Amino acid sequence: MKLIDGKKIAENIRMEIKTEVARLIDDDDKTPHLAAVIVGEDPASQTYVAGKEKACKSVGFQSSVYKLPENTSEKELLEIIMFLNKDTEVDGFIVQLPLPGHISEEKVIQSINPSKDVDGFHPANLGRMISGLPAYLPATPYGIVQLLERYNIETEGKHCVVLGRSNIVGTPVSILLSRKASPGNCTVTVCHSKTKNIKEWSASADILIAAIGQTEFVTADMVKDNAVVIDVGIHRVPSTETKSGFRLKGDVKFDEVAKKCSYITPVPGGVGPMTITGLLQNTLKAYKKEIYG
Ligand code: GUN
Numbered sequence: 661m662k663l664i665d666g667k668k669i670a671e672n673i674r675m676e677i678k679t680e681v682a683r684l685i686d687d688d689d690k691t692p693h694l695a696a697v698i699v700g701e702d703p704a705s706q707t708y709v710a711g712k713e714k715a716c717k718s719v720g721f722q723s724s725v726y727k728l729p730e731n732t733s734e735k736e737l738l739e740i741i742m743f744l745n746k747d748t749e750v751d752g753f754i755v756q757l758p759l760p761g762h763i764s765e766e767k768v769i770q771s772i773n774p775s776k777d778v779d780g781f782h783p784a785n786l787g788r789m790i791s792g793l794p795a796y797l798p799a800t801p802y803g804i805v806q807l808l809e810r811y812n813i814e815t816e817g818k819h820c821v822v823l824g825r826s827n828i829v830g831t832p833v834s835i836l837l838s839r840k841a842s843p844g845n846c847t848v849t850v851c852h853s854k855t856k857n858i859k860e861w862s863a864s865a866d867i868l869i870a871a872i873g874q875t876e877f878v879t880a881d882m883v884k885d886n887a888v889v890i891d892v893g894i895h896r897v898p899s900t901e902t903k904s905g906f907r908l909k910g911d912v913k914f915d916e917v918a919k920k921c922s923y924i925t926p927v928p929g930g931v932g933p934m935t936i937t938g939l940l941q942n943t944l945k946a947y948k949k950e951i952y953g
Pocket of ligand 1: 779800
């Protein structure tokens with residue numbers, strides 16, 4: 661079994677970005693600038709946004725965060741998005757999800773200018789991705805594809821089973837891995853809450869992507885010998901062994917599944933660091949006007 665070290669790959673890519681940024685700002689004194697909008701006090705969202713700010717600093721990007729109270733109206737949020745759409749100082753921005761229940765996520769995502777949508781959630785970017793056109797790829801699927809690529813994991817002709825069909829991970833990664841590309845060219849099965857015999861599908865996977873959002877859902881009996889297992893889950897579970905009082909677990913029961921795999925991503929240190937890296941890569945593309953000219 662080989663551990664896929666997402667932390668190391670993410671660091672390597674961030675070094676590449678840092679070097680490129682240093683070179684680019686020699687020619688142009690403006691630095692790439694990522695903005696994030698967060699509504700409310702959700703602790704996981706606050707942690708993600710703080711991680712994004714830290715990552716920006718580490719590669720020489722400028723970052724700014726708009727922290728809005730829980731009771732912000734949809735109209736007020738849309739006004740801030742309109743402002744960021746026009747702000748020439750900002751290359752790309754994200755609105756952290758989930759949003760409070762009184763705000764329509766769909767409306768918010770659709771109001772973002774696709775050329776600044778570095779999350780890749782706008783229908784224009786999803787449509788471009790499906791058509792094989794240059795697009796901002798959603799950060800987690802982008803990170804997963806890069807892990808497969810950098811570990812030289814063969815995907816062509818393989819059966820890839822994706823557990824979960826979210827707009828953020830399951831659906832886009834299923835599209836990326838089935839496209840005519842490398843990595844890609846997989847036969848992809850998407851399993852979800854209505855799938856019958858999920859264990860059998862899962863156990864038939866050469867590449868298993870667990871993005872189902874349930875702690876340690878994938879057990880050893882659900883994994884084929886020598887499968888490649890990519891764990892997208894991040895769950896805080898109480899622990900008496902850590903100072904913080906919790907530890908992170910994934911969607912995969914790591915200890916028993918790892919023994920059967922050819923490759924596996926750990927949690928933490930697998931897919932997680934690659935997600936923020938994907939966002940940095942998209943922001944650099946926005947700065948260079950690579951997708952929309
Ligand atoms: N919430 C969980 N993951 C993400 C993400 O990648 N982007 C945004 N905007 N919100 C999220």
